[in-house]
Amino acid sequence: MILSKASPPNKYLYIIGANIISILHDNDNKAMPPISLYEKYKEKYKPISLSYIMYGLDWLFIINVICLNETGDVKLCN
Numbered sequence: 001m002i003l004s005k006a007s008p009p010n011k012y013l014y015i016i017g018a019n020i021i022s023i024l025h026d027n028d029n030k031a032m033p034p035i036s037l038y039e040k041y042k043e044k045y046k047p048i049s050l051s052y053i054m055y056g057l058d059w060l061f062i063i064n065v066i067c068l069n070e071t072g073d074v075k076l077c078n
Contacts, residue, residue: 010046016056019045021065024076031073 009015023040024032032040038053057074060066067077 010048011052013056013059016048016052017060017065020053020056020060021076024066024074029076031069031071031075033073037074 019041020037023037023044027040034053034057037057038050041048041053057066061068064077066074068074
C-alpha cells in the first residue's frame with residue numbers, strides 16, 4: 001500500500017522502501033540475502049511482516065533502485 005489512511009505509516013511502501021535503502025546503504029552497498037535484510041529491518045525499525053518487506057523489495061526492484069545478483073541477494077543499483 002503506497003498511501004492509505006486505514007493503515008499505519010510504518011506499512012506505507014515508500015516508508016518501507018526508504019528503510020530498506022537505508023539498511024543497504026549502511027551495509028556499504030554490499031549484497032545481502034532478503035532474510036538477512038528482514039532481520040536487520042526488525043532490529044532497526046518497528047517490526048513488520050515479511051510480506052511487507054517483500055512488497056517493499058518488489059516496489060524498489062520495479063523502479064530500478066535495487067538489483068539482484070546471481071545468487072538472489074539484494075543490493076542498491078548503481
